[in-house]
Amino acid sequence: MFVDKAKIFVKGGDGGDGLVAFRREKYVPEGGPAGGDGGDGADVIFRVDEGLRTLVDFRYQKHFKADRGEKGRNKARHGANAEDMIVRVPPGTVVIDDDTQEVIADLTRHGQEVVVAKGGRGGRGNTRFATSNNTAPAIAENGEDGQERWVVLELKVMADVGLVGFPSVGKSTLLSVVSAAQPKIGAYHFTTLTPNLGVVDVKDGRSFVMADLPGLIEGAHEGVGLGHEFLRHVERTRVILHVIDMGATEGRDPFDDWVKINDELKLYNAKLEDRPQIIAANKMDIPEAEEHLAEFKQKLAELGKDIPIYAISAVARSGVQEMIYKLADLLESIPEALVVEEVEEVEERKVYRLETEDDDFTIRRDNDAFVVDSPSIEKLIKRTNFSTHEAVMRFARILRKKGIDKALRDRGATNGQTIRIGDFEFEFVEQE
Template identity: 85%
Template sequence: MMFIDKAKIYVKGGDGGDGLVAFRREKYVPEGGPAGGDGGHGGDVIFRVDEGLRTLVDFRYQKHFKAQRGEKGRNKSRHGANADDMIVRVPPGTIVVDDDTQEVIADLTRHGQEVVIAKGGRGGRGNTRFATANNTAPSIAENGEEGQERWVILELKVMADVGLVGFPSVGKSTLLSVVSGAQPKIGAYHFTTLTPNLGVVDVGDGRSFVMADLPGLIEGAHEGVGLGHEFLRHVERTRLIIHVVDMGATEGRDPFDDWVKINEELKLYNAKLEERPQIIAANKMDIPEAQKLLEQFKERLTEIGLDIPVYPISAVSRAGVQELMYKAMDLLEAIPEAPVVEEVTELEERKVYRLETEEDEFTVRRDNDVFIIESPGIEKLVKRTNFSTHESVMRFARILRKKGIDKALRDRGAKDGQTIRIGDFEFEFVEQE
């Protein structure tokens, strides 16, 4: 059984630097030509697979990733510097999904694999690039393009490193909820947990592991009684078992007998589970009788010649819980990685597709007296145009005319002086003579 760890984050490529309007000012060159350089490109946001990572826990603390913008163009026709890309490390097995379109952008599996998730904007062209035979000293420069921005969902198929086992109602769900961000449904009745709850435990020193609170177990599970096989299949895949025992005997059962019975069920299902490393979490130590029962428990362990670490804890008050998590992490680091058994999930059945937009297409619609032009290409052009110079404005008007937008506006009934809107930009329609 695979579990899905999820995170939602915002990524934005860096904006491109603006192009520069500049002219040569040299002593013996009275008519200096254009000398404004192009702006630098904005940085990309790139996801890179790092096999040292196992969970998405880092994305709980940082949810916004913005690359730097490019430098502005410089004089003497020099380019502004391109911005550095932003590298975001993700664990192998991460699937990246666009939050708006639900498009699968990338499936990252190999160590070192990289994919651009948000592209940086191109730098604007400086006035050097607009010189022609007819206009040898243009005052035109473009603004840098905006970087791509999007919300993405990261989904990671993970194997649980640690399985919590124990009789129903011994406090497994409570323990999981206090050590991780998981919010299992908790109730004071048997079989509250019918499906595994997954939690990512951040130990607090830069290390993390995945813990699963597995469904409660009863005798006969190895024969498929109750949730038997379902439960045992999950345990089989974990590398470490934390066996939670109700040391307060709140349901009138003997804690040691509980521990023996569950171990017996594990062994009957798969003999290898008997050799799986185990820690005993003696829970509900805040109950008065618990200390006495804990001593008896340890004595009986010694009698049968077993040296298993026992950690007294109270999941409710969190006493002893941090020490238990450190011990689990240390043991995991000493245990070799188990081979991951792939299972088909709904993630693999999704289609990967790309959204193509035709940049030259446009539509014109009317909203009362305002004519609205909708076109990704024209909206980009507006953002790149520096409207503070007459030449840039005239160039913009020429491009609209060439694309057939003037004619489309006239056909829709646009008259001299009426308002035209493209994105956030508005201007007056001027009928050409």
């Protein structure tokens, strides 16, 4: 089964919680804090595996959740970091954020990796909160939540030569003749619904990969017919082999077919207009084909186009080998990196704990409650363990320092009124 598009959920592992602990050695009076930090959660990493050819595995598994870090340990020992989750994808996979439609990565080389969901940092243990004023703090942080997102995977087939043309022009037959591939062949439109790959042996020690891609129709760049399901695969091919039904067995004009297909390619991606192309004038065993070919060459010359044309019959296997030699020669002159879309490499920014966070907040009324919107405070709430009095008092001090207490009073908050920050609710209490 060939699957070239999938939508999956990925979540980095949560960080391990920090620990509140104290030294208990027999001869160490007032030993002080000894709670270690939690371990970092695992990242979800996509890695290219050239042994894969489709995204079929993602049809059956759509959720990937990495492990969380270990909790902090006593004696100030750090909890173990979780081992990263490696998800294998085939070469040619484009990873897109489903919410923003941003391209996260374009994975083309074997072994290439990208972090798709970052694991959360481990929480700090109480040893981190010791000060000269508080030598035995009972405060520890919860681990940070791992990043989570829905991503769309799109596979663009990595092939040297891509067969393009209207349905039923003989693309599948040609692939079956020049390689060991056995595509489905039938006398009706859209026999080929998914790309078929075949390795072509040139007979002189060279070989290349040829892809028989679903037939195009007019309007494909707008998604008509198989539309985008086909066109995204053409982007990866180094050479376009345009197969024309020169016998006009479907009643269409061969030159008109050539013009329409090239227009669709150009409208979908302007770069495809400059992609090296060879024309395979197929079905030359039909009596009218010679006359049609002469007209085709004349019209092509009038446009000033200098494109190699090979008269072949895939069924009779005539003229095919000469065309294969030309394709192999052309591929040797084209670097493989030519067709790989350039995706800006963004250097990963190292994030340190002392990095300042956005202190902006807004306050609004929701019936009798006051709602504080502040990403930094919501993050602080998730990392605060409210089971100890010290942690509650620390949280209150941070709110005062950020000016949230004063802003609430200015908006009319009084003792006992409900304050809501994210999913967390508490009562407003005036300090005496």
